[in-house]
Amino acid sequence: MVADQTGALAGTFGEAPNGLQTYIDQTNAAGGINGHKLSVKVLDAESDPNSAVVAFRQGISANPTAILHAGLSSELASGQPLLTQAGIPVLSASTLDTLLVPKPAPWFFSLDPTSSQFIGTQLLQLKSAAGGSLQGKKVAIVLGVSASLTEQLQFAEHQYAQQYGYTYTVTNITNGISAFPQAAKIASTHPAAVLLLTIGNDTAVIVKALTSAGLKVPMVSNTTGASNAFITQVGLNNYFGLEQAPTPAPGSALLALADKYGQGGSANNPSYSLGYAQGYLIGLALKQCGNNCDSAAVTKAMETISNAVVPDGAMWEPVSFSATSHLGLGAVGFNTYDPTSKAVVKASIVPLPPVIS
Numbered sequence: 001m002v003a004d005q006t007g008a009l010a011g012t013f014g015e016a017p018n019g020l021q022t023y024i025d026q027t028n029a030a031g032g033i034n035g036h037k038l039s040v041k042v043l044d045a046e047s048d049p050n051s052a053v054v055a056f057r058q059g060i061s062a063n064p065t066a067i068l069h070a071g072l073s074s075e076l077a078s079g080q081p082l083l084t085q086a087g088i089p090v091l092s093a094s095t096l097d098t099l100l101v102p103k104p105a106p107w108f109f110s111l112d113p114t115s116s117q118f119i120g121t122q123l124l125q126l127k128s129a130a131g132g133s134l135q136g137k138k139v140a141i142v143l144g145v146s147a148s149l150t151e152q153l154q155f156a157e158h159q160y161a162q163q164y165g166y167t168y169t170v171t172n173i174t175n176g177i178s179a180f181p182q183a184a185k186i187a188s189t190h191p192a193a194v195l196l197l198t199i200g201n202d203t204a205v206i207v208k209a210l211t212s213a214g215l216k217v218p219m220v221s222n223t224t225g226a227s228n229a230f231i232t233q234v235g236l237n238n239y240f241g242l243e244q245a246p247t248p249a250p251g252s253a254l255l256a257l258a259d260k261y262g263q264g265g266s267a268n269n270p271s272y273s274l275g276y277a278q279g280y281l282i283g284l285a286l287k288q289c290g291n292n293c294d295s296a297a298v299t300k301a302m303e304t305i306s307n308a309v310v311p312d313g314a315m316w317e318p319v320s321f322s323a324t325s326h327l328g329l330g331a332v333g334f335n336t337y338d339p340t341s342k343a344v345v346k347a348s349i350v351p352l353p354p355v356i357s
Helices: 016-029 049-061 073-086 115-129 147-157 159-164 183-188 201-212 228-234 253-260 270-289 295-302
Strands: 067-070 090-092 108-110 138-143 167-172 193-197 219-221 239-243 331-338 343-351
Touching: 016 067, 016 253, 016 270, 049 067, 049 073, 067 073, 067 270, 073 090, 073 147, 090 270, 115 147, 115 159, 115 193, 115 219, 115 239, 115 343, 138 147, 147 159, 147 167, 147 193, 167 183, 183 201, 193 201, 201 219, 201 228, 228 239, 228 331, 228 343, 253 270, 270 295
Parallel strands: 067 090, 090 108, 138 167, 138 193, 193 219, 219 239
Antiparallel strands: 239 331, 331 343
């Protein structure tokens, strides 16, 4: 597994290896897969595309049956030449559209929406939170620096703006900001909603600045602003963070499993569930392809996974792959904050809209 264990995205992806380890411990305790115990090597991508290339190269050199990835989409872009040459199946918690549409790369499988689906689900949540319609309303978009975020913006500016009938403004930022002086200007235009195409802690800075400027409209962010700790830090019931997988809830089967295998302190983040799900799905492929299981056989087996219910509530909906679609995710969830109970609560589960090429 290549994962962002340090750097700006550690809060988003850093617990994925622990979720994976829980799956491995549970599986090995039950005798392994086809009589074989599982082992994993975790490599830190450091939330950096260049470091990710080093990590992918190390991973490939170990001749693994599969590679799991929990990190930036830009890491996939940097590692793509190496990964294409290696041909080892990669199951990622991120997505590059070019690896999925119009035809999937043979080696790449994803548990992340495409750019059009990402922005589509966020706009569906904004639409719901803004009274059920964005027609004739102004949406303020804040854009960070990322190839995938820029792709998402293009869909927001064109296809979805036309479909939902909203107007929009775009404010560009650099990543790693400590202040957001543009907040007052955005607030003065009186937008009906805010779409945050931003990364990590930048999102909290922006939300707090907009709130201080008097803006009290629905705000939606992506997976980098969806952890329980993050939403609690923001502390607003009009802010919604997108989760690819649910954070294990108190009293849940997945949290009990995490406690059983010494990972309870890590199971406070959706990436923990993602890591567990990645292990489970690779496990399904390994079971199917049998004892003499090489990378090519795992790839073929992955394409036969259909309506797989990941145990213990680790995903919002069943996961499916096929020879023509390597996008396994069916829905995402949005969480917000309830000031009365002072707790993070589920706002909605949104099925992924169709892919727009």
